[in-house]
Amino acid sequence: MAMLRRGGNATDAAIAVMLALTVVEPQSSGIGGGGFLVRGTAEGAVVTYDGRETAPAGASPDWFLAEDGSLPPFSESVMSGLSVGVPGNIALAARAHAEHGRLEWAELFQPAIALAREGFRINPRLNGSLASRSDRAGWSESGKALYFDPDGNPRETGALVVNEQLAQILEVVAAAGPTAFYHGVNAEQIAGTVAAATPREGAMTVADIHGYEAKLRDPVCGTYREHRICGMGPPTSGGTAVLQILGQLERFDLAALGAENLVAWHLFLESQRLAYADRELYLADADFVPVPVAGLLDPAYLARRSALIDPDTSLATVAAGVPDGASNALADGDEPEEKGTSHFAVVDRDETMVSYTSTIESAFGSGLMTSGYFLNNELTDFSRAPEVDGRLVANRVEGGKRPRSSMSPMVVYDPQGRPLLVVGAAGGQTIPVQTARSIIGVIDFGLDAETALGLPFVMAYGDMVLVEESTWLESAIPQLQALGHTQITARAAPVKAGAVLRRGDGWESARDPRLEGLLELP
DSSP states (O other): OHHHHTTOOHHHHHHHHHHHHHHHOTTTOSTTSEEEEEEEOTTSOEEEEEEOOBOOTTOOTTTTOOTTSOOOOHHHHHSSGGGOOBOOHHHHHHHHHHHHOOSOGGGGGHHHHHHHHHOEEOOHHHHHHHHHTHHHHTSSHHHHHHHBOTTSOBOOTTOEEOOHHHHHHHHHHHHHOTHHHHSHHHHHHHHHHHHHTOOSSSOOOHHHHHTOOOEEEOOEEEEETTEEEEEOOTTBSHHHHHHHHHHHHTTSOHHHHOTTOHHHHHHHHHHHHHHHHHHHHHOSOTTTSOOOHHHHHOHHHHHHHHTTOBTTBOOSOOOOOOOTTOOTTOBOOOOOOOOOOEEEEEEOTTOOEEEEEEEOSSTTTTSOEETTEEOOOGGGGSBSSSEETTEEBTTBOOTTOOOOBOOOOEEEEOTTSOEEEEEEEESGGGHHHHHHHHHHHHHTTOOOHHHHHTSOOEEEETTEEEEETTSHHHHTHHHHHHTTOOEEEEEOOOOEEEEEEEETTEEEEEEOGGGTTTSSOO
16 A cells, blocks of 8 residues: 555555565565566556576476485475575566556565564464474574574564564665676575575576576466456466366356355366366476467367266266367376465556465475575475376476466456456465355355455365365255265365455455454454
8 A cells, every 4th residue: 555655556566565575474475485466457458477486407307306216205305405496576576567667666675674674573373384384484593583582482473573684685676676686695695595405416506596587478368257357377277277167167157056055166166176187287387398278278178178067966086188289198296285375466546456476385485594585495386206107297397497386366357348356365276266266256146355255165175175164164064975075174274365356436455354363463
């Protein structure tokens, strides 16, 4: 809001939020990681920016394998230099700002610098993350000093955190531009920190950091009940997954079923299963492997996939389809579950929409720190196994490649072509499901933003279903089982969505109501 009040636009504001979250939400996102930004104007022009991290040039498909070809424990891959990709958020911000920003570059950094230098108070959510991921948050001496007391305990809710090192690097990049991040002392510190923690040849070098480029990508767009919906294409799977989930549901009258009808959520689960089967097999960095985006979103293909969905029973097994342009030689990889991430949505007075999802992957990323910020562990979003049964995995590690993501920043236009909704989420593999559910809540159920974000969460993980505990869906588990969803677990929903929605003549913003009490101090 400060950026908008100063005459800035949605691009300026979104960048300022990303920078500020580096300080106050260090467990989820920041300049040590990367992200995706989707920008849609009132006239319908949509551009998307790829700030996803890249593997070092020396990385090879066997990057995560032990010398004997076996896979070590996942934690060993994460808490090492093997997991760190070249950070992309500053390059993404610089490119988006150069093309669309209104305020001076340095002005966007001032709130973050003030928060780092003057301090911010730990909220309950950060305190909880420090307690549950103390090994990661306190792995480096800098992390220990910032977030833990002398006895090694997480600093309490309400404790003031002052991060002068971070304030200084933010000041340097604010004054000198992105070159100060990707060259000179900062680049040397990143490369040195990562290389020292990398137990094999091919570690990140300053040349890897010098060569990083944020890319302008073609958006992926589709229609759902005459609404135009646009998001990010590869290397994220989010845009295609959301559009597939929605496209496969279009033949069903969800509005008539209503938000509290179990069949509607059964249909939603079945559509997820189909979309995620395709995602697992085909989605990766399109600069390295052919990704059949057009085939996956072709209406005829979606109609064939939708025809597999039965309102009365669950599919016994689900396999990837064969869209036009698909390779039948690929194998499903072994990507671990993604976590972490932040999403923010902005609309300015010109009704330009910006949807930005930023991440360092797991809570506190790799645990490695430089200049007061955590470095990501995004490379564990690659399949650690490069091939399965002799077939290559599309999302295998390769030098310079960007790992597959689930991030799903989206913008939605109403049937008249007017900006309607900016939406996205955090929460790893749950992101496309959260985003699609929120869009359904708005378009099909006519809900306001907060109610749409607060709809019960239900997700299919292959043949297993997660149902959000303490919701009406938990009490309906027997009926879901009768529909064929036999493996059901009820637990807290690992979700965190945000949106801005046009309602009547104005706009309303909302965050996931599950965050209530976790962000504010007592």
